[in-house]
Amino acid sequence: MIKTTDLCDEKPQQARVLAPLFMDLGGRADFQGPAVTVKCFEDNSRIKELSGQAGxxxxxxxxxxGSERCALFGDHIAEDLVCNGWAGVLVYGYVRDKAVLRGLPMAIKALGVTPAKSVKRNEGQVGLDVTFAGQTIASGDLLYGDDDGVVVLDAPRA
Known part of the structure; x- marks a missing residue:
């Protein structure tokens, strides 16, 4: 795994650092891989769909x-993500089932935890650019996360 501190040192012009808002809630703190973005508000329908796909x-x-009113996923979706080969999850929002999440071999970074579940209205969009924590992330951008934070590099251009 490439460390976020090393990326910042080696690529200071390209490494975009997210504001330090996120808690480590999974059994690991580190992830790296291309981003798949989901924009949804208090509805985890698209997240559930993606969790069943190969990561x-x-x-x-x-x-x-950043809604505090409900969790966007919990133990069931997280277990599906692990089983389907996702490298990690970054959530500008809240999750639940913290005790189970911290036992999973996956990095899950979120704003926090709440017991309330989300609704299912079949809303949300996949693949849009999303902006939070001071940065815009596009699907395909490379994400690196560890104990020191989260860094984004623009997607490689062909």
Whole structure:
């Protein structure tokens, strides 16, 4: 795994650092891989759909608008993400089932924890650019996360 501090040292012009808002809630703190973005507000329908797909080492980036009113996923979706090969999850929002999440072999970074579940209205969009924690993340951008924070590099250009 490439350390976020090393990326910042080696690529100071390209490494975009997210504001330090996120708690480590999974059994690991580190992830790296291309981003898959989801924009949803208090509805985890798209997250549930993606959790059943092959992750292929990608990082699920969820823009939940920072809402504290409900968790965007918990133990069931997290277990699906692990089983399907996702490298990690970054949530601009809240999750639940913290005790189970910290036992999973995956990095899960979120704003915090709440017991309330989200609604299912079949809303949300996949693949949009999302902006939070001072940075914009596009699907395909490379995300690196560890104990020191989260760094984004623009997607490689062909």
């Amino acid at each position: 292929e080492g990608r990082v699920l980036v969820i823009d939940g608008g």
